[in-house]
Structure formats: structure tokens, C-alpha cells
Amino acid sequence: EQRLNITPEQKAQLKAIHEKSKAQIAPKIKQLTEAEHELQVLEKKQINKKVYGIDTLENVKLSGKSAEQLKSERKALQNEIRTIRKGLLSLSI
Numbered sequence: 001e002q003r004l005n006i007t008p009e010q011k012a013q014l015k016a017i018h019e020k021s022k023a024q025i026a027p028k029i030k031q032l033t034e035a036e037h038e039l040q041v042l043e044k045k046q047i048n049k050k051v052y053g054i055d056t057l058e059n060v061k062l063s064g065k066s067a068e069q070l071k072s073e074r075k076a077l078q079n080e081i082r083t084i085r086k087g088l089l090s091l092s093i
Helices: 008-052 067-092
Strands: none
Touching: 008 067
């Protein structure tokens, strides 16, 4: 606070901006984590089938999306999160 030389009002504004961005980012982080997990499962299944000739992880619930769709979704979510964070930085500078 002292290092930034901000007033208590500015500190409150920054806190409100931070909380708003956290609320926007949280569901995207959840979606991103789920997409990454599903992608890992798909890749592991593919490796086990190719290397060992066995089917594994059949009981893991998947969305039915392809690896390419999941990679595209992951990239889009990462970009959305980055955009939100950039917006936070530009507001606080």
C-alpha cells in the first residue's frame, strides 16, 4: 500500500476489481482443468492401446469430444483467462 502510494479508496477499488476478475476466471479454470484432464485420459488410453494392445480407463466419464476439440477448447479458455487478466492489469495501472 505504501510502496504503491495508493489511498484507502484506491485499495478498495483494486480489491473489488480483483474479486470480480476472480469470479470471472474461476469457472474458466474449472473448465480448463476438466478439458486438460480429459485430454490426458484420451492420450493415456491411446498410448496403452498402441504400446500394450489393451483398453484401459473405460470407466472414466468423458464428454465424447475428440483430442483436437479438447486442444482447441483448452487454447480458447487459456486465451479467455489471459484476456481477463490483462484487463485486470490495465485497470490497476
